[in-house]
Every structure is written in C-alpha cells, then in structure tokens.
Amino acid sequence: xxxxxxxxxxxxxxxxxxxxxxxxxxxxxxxxxxxxxxxxxxxxxxxxxxxxxxxxxxxxxxxxxxxxxxxxxxxxxxxxxxxxxxxxxxxxxxxxxxxxxxxxxxxxxxxxxxxxxxxxxxxxxxxxxxxxxxxxxxxxxxxxxxxxxxxxxxxxxxxxxxxxxxxxxxxxxxxxxxxxxxxxxxxxxxxxxxxxxxxxxxxxxxxxxxxxxxxxxxxx
Amino acid sequence: xxxxxxxxxxxxxxxxxxxxxxxxxxxxxxxxxxxxxxxxxxxxxxxxxxxxxxxxxxxxxxxxxxxxxxxxxxxxxxxxxxxxxxxxxxxxxxxxxxxxxxxxxxxxxxxxxxxxxxxxxxxxxxxxxxxxxxxxxxxxxxxxxxxxxxxxxxxxxxxxxxxxxxxxxxxxxxxxxxxxxxxxxxxxxxxxxxxxxxxxxxxxxxxxxxxxxxxxxx
Numbered sequence: 001x002x003x004x005x006x007x008x009x010x011x012x013x014x015x016x017x018x019x020x021x022x023x024x025x026x027x028x029x030x031x032x033x034x035x036x037x038x039x040x041x042x043x044x045x046x047x048x049x050x051x052x053x054x055x056x057x058x059x060x061x062x063x064x065x066x067x068x069x070x071x072x073x074x075x076x077x078x079x080x081x082x083x084x085x086x087x088x089x090x091x092x093x094x095x096x097x098x099x100x101x102x103x104x105x106x107x108x109x110x111x112x113x114x115x116x117x118x119x120x121x122x123x124x125x126x127x128x129x130x131x132x133x134x135x136x137x138x139x140x141x142x143x144x145x146x147x148x149x150x151x152x153x154x155x156x157x158x159x160x161x162x163x164x165x166x167x168x169x170x171x172x173x174x175x176x177x178x179x180x181x182x183x184x185x186x187x188x189x190x191x192x193x194x195x196x197x198x199x200x201x202x203x204x205x206x207x208x209x210x211x212x213x214x215x216x217x218x219x220x
Numbered sequence: 221x222x223x224x225x226x227x228x229x230x231x232x233x234x235x236x237x238x239x240x241x242x243x244x245x246x247x248x249x250x251x252x253x254x255x256x257x258x259x260x261x262x263x264x265x266x267x268x269x270x271x272x273x274x275x276x277x278x279x280x281x282x283x284x285x286x287x288x289x290x291x292x293x294x295x296x297x298x299x300x301x302x303x304x305x306x307x308x309x310x311x312x313x314x315x316x317x318x319x320x321x322x323x324x325x326x327x328x329x330x331x332x333x334x335x336x337x338x339x340x341x342x343x344x345x346x347x348x349x350x351x352x353x354x355x356x357x358x359x360x361x362x363x364x365x366x367x368x369x370x371x372x373x374x375x376x377x378x379x380x381x382x383x384x385x386x387x388x389x390x391x392x393x394x395x396x397x398x399x400x401x402x403x404x405x406x407x408x409x410x411x412x413x414x415x416x417x418x419x420x421x422x423x424x425x426x427x428x429x430x431x432x433x434x435x436x437x438x
Contacts (some may be wrong), residue, residue, distance in 0.1 A: 003299060003301075005298070038301075041420065052343050055223045062420060062423075063412075063415075063416065065419075065423070066377075066415065066416045066418075066420045066423060067377070067412045067415050067416055067419070068375065068378070068379075068380035068381075068415055069377070069378040069382070070381055070384075070391060071380055071391060071394075071408065071411055071412055071415060072412075074395075074404075074408060075405075075408040075409070075412065076402075078398075078404045078408070079404040079405045079408040079409075080405075082403075082404055082405050112369035161283075161284075161285035161286075162285065163285075164285035164286075164287045164288055165287055165381075167287070168384065174285060175285070175288055175291070178288070178291070179291075182271065188295040188299050189295075189296045189298060189299045189300060192288070192291065192292045192295060192296050195288065195298075196284055196288060196292060199283065199284055199285055199288060200280060200283035200284060204283060205284045
C-alpha cells in the first residue's frame, strides 16, 4: 500500500513550527545586528589601521571562515565553559557564535565597500571642513551602504538559513520544531514538506524586502 | 591524562573520521562539478523550456538551509521509497546544494564573457561546440575558478553537518572522543585546526588565482 500523507499531526503541533520560525528570525536579527556592528568596526580598523591591525583582522576572518559553523557552535557552547568560568544558556551561546561568524563574513563585505567609496567624495568632505567622524558618518558610510547592500542582502539571508544549526543545542527554532514533531509523531515526510517551504518562503521574503530597500536607496 | 596523550590516543579514530570527511567532500565536489557545469551551461545557452525548471531547481535549493536539506533527503527519502542509507543520502544532499552553487557560478562566468566573442567566433565559421571549446570556455574558466574553490570550501565545511545523520566523519569522531574523555576543548580546537588547514589552503589558492586572473576582469 502506498504511503498515505497525513498532515493532521503536523497541524496539531504547528505552534512549534510557527514559534520556531519566529525564534529563527529573532536569532538571525540579533546575530545580524551584532555581527554588523563588529564587522563594520573591524572593517574600519582594517581600512585605516596599520599593518599589525590589518594582520589581526585578517587572522580573525580566516580563522572563523575556514571552520564549519557547527564546530564553532559546539566549541562555544560545550568547550569554552570548561576552561573559563562562564555560564550561559544555549540561545545566548548560539547568538554569540553566529554573531562572530557573521562578523567574519561582513568584514569582507564592508571592507570592499569602504574601499569602493570614491576618493573625491571624502576629499570634498575634507574641503568643506568636515571632521574625520563627520566624513565617516555623513559621507563614507552612507555611500558604502548603497554599494554593499546587494551582497549584504545575500549574507543576511544565508545567516537566516544558518540559524537551523541552533537545533543541535536544542534551541527550539524551526528545525528543532521539525525534529521534535518528527521524533514524536513519526510524520517525517509531512513535517519536512511543511518546514522546507517555510524556510524558502521566509528567505525569499527577506530578500525581496531588502531588494526593495536597495531600489529605494539607489541614487537616481 | 595530559591533553597531548589523549590526542595521541584518539588520533587513529580522528584520522578515520577525517578520511570519511574527505571522501564525502571529494565525492560531492566531483559530482557537483559535473552536474553544475551542465546545468549552468544550460542556464545560459539552453532553450527557455530547459532554463525555467533549472532556474526553479537552483533557486529552490539555494533557499533551503543545508542542514534541512540533509534531514530532508535522509528522512523523507526512505519514507518516499528512496532508501539510500545515511552515507549516500548525505552525499546526495550535499551534492544537490553544491550543484546549485556551481551552476550559478558557471552561469555568472559564462554570461560575463561579452557576446561579441561568440558572434566573432561564429562569424569566422567556427561551429558552436568549437566556439565554446576555443573561445568562451578558456576565458570563462578564469572567472569560474576562484569562486568555485570557495564553493569547495563550503562543501568541506558543510560536510561537518553529516555528523547529525549518524555518519562518523571528523566532526562526529571528535564528538565520540569527547564523549569518552570529557575534555571538549583540546579536541574541538584540534578539529578546528584540521578544518582550517584544509580550507585555508583552498581559500588562499582561490585568492592567488583571483589575483593572477585579475587582468581578465574588466
């Protein structure tokens, strides 16, 4: 007899998936925010710092980007508390890890963007008497933002997808919700037929919103 | 026991895990290269009826988190009559993901070659396969290589996720060793160093190639 699809149990526990998706989004937003701040600071340090600073930033980027996110997640949650006397829960641990991971990717994006700001613009800022901070805030950052937004959007969406790794720490986000329903109801096909579109649709909605922002900010 | 003795003792197990990780990554990279080049070329030169489903496939796969894709193939496969076992299922899932990436890179590389090149080659009487082989591909290959190597590092990093469907790869053998020794930090760091060594070699090769081929970028 062919397999009969039965979504009843998935709908019965749909709350886990809906709240899970919300938590996935929260994790992504927090990590994107912290990662952007850290990534921007490191990119500015790299662009305007000396040789030692540049080497340190490059070392950070390489160390994070060349190691699987899963390993970093385990290392921060299970490894670090054994050597340093720190207590934190799984959500905090994951957000910190994903932020550090995000920053390593965002440094490269922001660095390329800062270097692409036309020299004439900052010179013009200097000529009308703006201080270094004013040039940064009113000239370099706004221009950089417009340049990097397309690659920023892609990085943000892939960070949203990366939140699925939080399920290994039993953080009750969307993938964990799927696993829970899977193990408790055995409606395996059904739950993944529901969860996969949830990720795809949410990812493309985020991308669509960011693309609209790109068009709105575009210089006409 | 000292950390270093523990590591020496665990080394055979970790090396076996590393071999599995490399086997999976190697298979995925090879299969995805073939499938990705075919799909990518079809995205540029194929008829609309071929392009549409491929575009749909690529965009769908790129929208699914790698971990969810692995669970999907591993759990849904058997229930839908495709009982693969964990190793082939993991390879299939990672290959699907990597194929979508490679197809997109190939499409980008091919469409970045000015169409005048193709027209000129056709004008001097070359057939379409000749144009591809002698004019388009040599130029596109230089734009393809650096991002492709980056996708290889993605495949190696992604292979750590197969530990979650019961494959004893490097990641899972590290977990097993930690389960016995209760010493997480030295082994996670060792694992990080191993993954770093593999991926850093690849990504610095990618950067060198990019610098070397910088002249073909307008």
